[in-house]
Amino acid sequence: MQTIKKVILVLICLFVLLTSFVFSGAALQLPGGELPDMPYEDMLAMFDPYAVTPLIEAQYAFYPSNDFGFNDLILTSNEFIFAENLPFGSNTAVVSCKQFNGAVCLFFLDSTKQTIFAQRWNANNGQCAVEILSYSPIYRIAYSPWTGLAVSFGGQIGLTNQGVTVSSSSNTNTTYHYAYTFGPYDYYFTVSDNFFDNSSLTKIVDGYGYDCIAGDDYGVGIYPTLSEKQNELIKEGNETSKNIFNTLGNVWDSIKELPSLIADSIKGFFTSLGDRISGFFSSIGDRISGFFGSLGDRISGFFESLKNYLLYFNDTKPEHVNPFSDILTDVKTFFNDQISDVGDFKNSLSSTLNNVVTYIETGSGVVNTFLTAVPMLSAFITFFVVFCIVRKVIGR
Amino acid sequence: MILIWWYISDFFSFIFDTVSSIIGWIVSIIGLITSCVGFLGNLFLALPTIFKVSLIALVAVSVIYKLLGREGQD
Known part of the structure; x- marks a missing residue:
């Protein structure tokens, strides 16, 4: 006995x-011996110190109608979407900003989320046009690899790194949104930055005042010189994120x-x-x-x-x-x-x-x-x- | 006679030096064993916490069981 x-x-x-030996080492080679197949952006978001923040309840996506003349500006889940409850008369919300042939287009969603307004502003002659679009469901939730921004507005207001939210970001383009109160007015900015192409016209700062009316270019101007330091930091952030995965991959190879x-x-x-x-x-x-x-x-x-x-x-x-x-x-x-x-x-x-x-x-x-x-x-x-x-x- | 004495002293000197060398070799072997024991300690520390707890519980229970002795109580 x-x-x-x-x-x-x-x-x-x-x-x-x-x-203990198996659990601590050998078992780690089991799941195919490779990192899970996951979209790069999702993996990036997992390790992003500036965590994913849904900027909108994200129930909607919309597609400009053909009548609007932006057939190649269809917004999909890969495009940026953001929203703020802006006091534009009918409590509209900015949901998107796009540039097309030198024109900046802002899209608004009313409080009922039934109607899309679009404002097109031409950078060359300052003309604006307002059109109404139909709507369809939204799927996009933006994530944020970077939350700092330094801009100036019409040469009047210096703004630095305060209250900036990133509407969306991809490997080639990041869009920022900024809200600022100056005197009796609230200003709202959108910035679309193609940070891999310094000469690109996609570097745009666009802004609207609280008392701005449709068609008014109130203090709005293209501001094509985003901080190069910011660009470097964005690139560095992306490289750091990639390095994280390289490091993880090396660790994984070692474990295998x-x-x-x-x-x-x-x-x-x-x-x-x-x-x-x-x-x-x-x-x-x-x-x-x-x-x-x-x-x-x-x-x-x-x-x-x-x-x-x-x-x-x-x-x-x-x-x-x-x-x-x-x-x-x-x-x-x-x-x-x-x-x-x-x-x-x-x-x-x-x-x-x-x-x-x-x-x-x-x-x-x-x-x-x-x-x-x-x-x-x-x-x-x-x-x-x-x-x-x-x-x-x-x-x- | 002095020659014989020298040879006798040489013999014991040889024995002493040989034993000294053997002791030195044994000490190096002990050092090797000590490093192996140290490795086992590091190996234990490297295990996941859950298994460290389990091993400690195993040792503790085994020692207590051996000391108390269930048959002894019978």
């Missing part, structure tokens, strides 16, 4: 160690290599260990036989010479020669070599084992992160494992 309990105890130990690396390390370790042990004993056997064979010859030779000198005086007086000097040198060399080999072996072993520990730590970090995110599951698994161990060790 005691033997069975001991066997069970040993099996539990092995199970726990094996399970874990089992083979551990196997190679263990295989190399034991092969090296076996060779060294075998070499050690064969070497020490050869050397010991050589030691004592040489030692015996020397001692017998000495005493033979001494006997002849003392008894027969027919030999020269034997001179003292340390018969152990050469042997002692061999012994010291042998053990010093062994000590050096052990030291080298210990260093190589430490390096290998540290790699193993590092890989297991990587896997453990993932497991810990996952279990931290689901504390109830973590508590349940811990309780289950401990319960099984205790129950098996102590018995019912």
Whole structure:
């Protein structure tokens, strides 16, 4: 009975160690060995310090009618949408801004979300036109890789990095929205910035005052010089985000290599260990036989010479020669070599084992992160494992 | 006689130096074993928390079980 309990105890130990090993490293290679297939923007948003913020309840998307003359300006879920409850008479909300052939178009959605207004403003002659569009459902929720903006408005107001919301962003274009109160007026700005093309006309600052009426270009002007520093920061932010995924990919590749690396390390370790042990004993056997064979010859030779000198005086007086000097040198060399080999072996072993520990730590970090995110599951698994161990060790 | 004495002293010197070398080698082996034990400690620390807790529970329960001895109570 005691033997069975001991066997069970040993099996539990092995199970726990094996399970922890598998969960901490080897299991991580299971899901196809690749990062999940996810759109880049969604992955970017997951790691964006400026988290995704729905700027509108986003129930609507709209498409300018053909009659409006913007057939190639159809807004889809890939386009930007934003909204603010603007006090434009009928409590309209700005939902979009687009540039087309040098003209800036702002689209408004009324409070009933039944009617789309569009204002087209021509940058060349300052003429505006207002048209009404139909509506259709919206799906787009913008995300924000950057929330800072520095603009000036009609040369009158300097605005820097305050209250800017990003309507949308893609790999090539970011649109910002800014609300500002100056005196009795509220100003609302939209900025569309193609930050990969400094010469592009898509750099536009557009603004509307609280008391602006349709068709009025109240202080509105194209402001084509967004801060280059901002552009650099945007690019840097995108590169940083990409680097995050590169880093994650490298970590993932490393984790995938874990089992083979551990196997190679263990295989190399034991092969090296076996060779060294075998070499050690064969070497020490050869050397010991050589030691004592040489030692015996020397001692017998000495005493033979001494006997002849003392008894027969027919030999020269034997001179003292340390018969152990050469042997002692061999012994010291042998053990010093062994000590050096052990030291080298210990260093190589430490390096290998540290790699193993590092890989297991990587896997453990993932497991810990996952279990931290689901504390109830973590508590349940811990309780289950401990319960099984205790129950098996102590018995019912 | 002095020759014989020298040879005897050489013999014991040889024994002493050989034993010293062997002790040094054994010390290096102990260092190797110590590093292996240290590795086991690092390996334990590298495990996920859940398994560390489980292993600690396993050791604690085993020790308590051994010390108390259920059969001893019977």
